[in-house]
Amino acid sequence: xxxxxxxxCVMNNSQLYKGSLSLIILKLLEENKRMYGYEITxxxxxxxxxxxxxxxxxxxxxxxxxxxxxxxxVSIEHVGNRPRKYYALTEKGETETVxxxxxxxxxxxxxxxxxxxxxxxx
Amino acid sequence: MKKELSxxxxxxxxxxxxxxxxxxxxxxxxxxxxxxxxxxxxxTIKPEELFDSTLSKFTGFDGLVNEKRRQVAxxxxxxxxxxxxxxxxxxxxxxxxxxxxxxxSFLDKADNQLIETAKDTSFIIGLISTLGYxxxxxxxxxxEMNKLSxxxxxxxxxxxxxxxxxxxxxxxxVIMYREQYTLLFAITYCVSFLLIWAVxxxxxxxxxxxxxxxxKALA
Numbered sequence: 001x002x003x004x005x006x007x008x009c010v011m012n013n014s015q016l017y018k019g020s021l022s023l024i025i026l027k028l029l030e031e032n033k034r035m036y037g038y039e040i041t042x043x044x045x046x047x048x049x050x051x052x053x054x055x056x057x058x059x060x061x062x063x064x065x066x067x068x069x070x071x072x073x074v075s076i077e078h079v080g081n082r083p084r085k086y087y088a089l090t091e092k093g094e095t096e097t098v099x100x101x102x103x104x105x106x107x108x109x110x111x112x113x114x115x116x117x118x119x120x121x122x
Numbered sequence: 123m124k125k126e127l128s129x130x131x132x133x134x135x136x137x138x139x140x141x142x143x144x145x146x147x148x149x150x151x152x153x154x155x156x157x158x159x160x161x162x163x164x165x166t167i168k169p170e171e172l173f174d175s176t177l178s179k180f181t182g183f184d185g186l187v188n189e190k191r192r193q194v195a196x197x198x199x200x201x202x203x204x205x206x207x208x209x210x211x212x213x214x215x216x217x218x219x220x221x222x223x224x225x226x227s228f229l230d231k232a233d234n235q236l237i238e239t240a241k242d243t244s245f246i247i248g249l250i251s252t253l254g255y256x257x258x259x260x261x262x263x264x265x266e267m268n269k270l271s272x273x274x275x276x277x278x279x280x281x282x283x284x285x286x287x288x289x290x291x292x293x294x295x296v297i298m299y300r301e302q303y304t305l306l307f308a309i310t311y312c313v314s315f316l317l318i319w320a321v322x323x324x325x326x327x328x329x330x331x332x333x334x335x336x337x338k339a340l341a
Binding site: 037057061064065067068070074075081082 | 126128148153154155159160182185189190196197335
């Protein structure tokens with residue numbers, strides 16, 4: 001069943017991925033300029049070789065949240081026989097993406113130092 | 123080659139989504155597109171998969187709709203804060219200071235009889251205005267064929283509609299204690315006025331946002 005429930009299916013069911021959904025969306029939109037919901041789910045699946053599958057019930061609330069915060073803007077276009085909603089980063093969203101990615105890089109660096117001190121020193 | 127659903131198929135998905143309790147057009151648009159994209163993919167990969175069986179697998183949209191409501195409320199609150207902030211920054215701050223000075227002068231110099239008259243008059247004007255505006259919003263939303271989550275956000279409505287009564291009761295205390303707390307009362311009236319302004323301005327801004335993004339794009 002394609003239940004519109006709120007979760008991301010990850011092969012190892014990691015909480016880390018669940019907390020990173022907003023950043024995943026922001027990063028994808030930074031790279032692709034504008035995307036629609038289904039395209040985002042497919043892109044994530046493709047880029048992670050199916051390891052990470054974003055459920056619709058988690059994706060759309062995240063998109064709506066980012067839109068409400070003013071980080072995303074929307075536009076509607078007719079594609080085929082239906083309207084399609086595209087998301088793109090706003091100026092504020094672009095700045096936020098850069099900041100969040102910097103934060104994540106620092107976090108990963110610090111976690112590496114903590115978890116693998118010998119490797120990090122080498 | 124990727125197959126494309128017909129207009130009739132899309133209408134069926136739309137009716138299904140609407141029937142599942144998704145009342146807002148802005149939410150329907152993306153759910154319909156999502157389901158249609160999944161079905162089109164299924165038709166390419168597994169042609170034997172029936173349209174109806176795939177469609178019926180999509181259920182449980184309530185959480186999504188409720189989350190959308192919450193996010194619209196957040197967007198509305200953000201607009202209210204922006205609107206209030208603007209009254210304390212250049213150039214609107216001149217208007218705020220002028221309004222404060224006018225109310226303060228009135229409370230300071232007017233006699234009780236005049237304040238009583240102003241109270242009754244502003245109550246009637248306030249009551250007519252809030253009821254009139256509410257009726258206008260209700261009728262305007264009713265005329266819209268496609269219901270948008272942004273136009274139907276009425277979180278502040280119940281406080282807004284009672285504002286004349288709240289201010290009327292408050293003024294009774296103002297008459298009693300205005301000599302001791304003139305500035306405090308003047309600030310309260312001023313902030314109340316700005317808040318009412320911000321509530322209306324933000325609602326209209328939110329409504330316009332929804333209409334420009336969805337309805338105008340599809341016209």
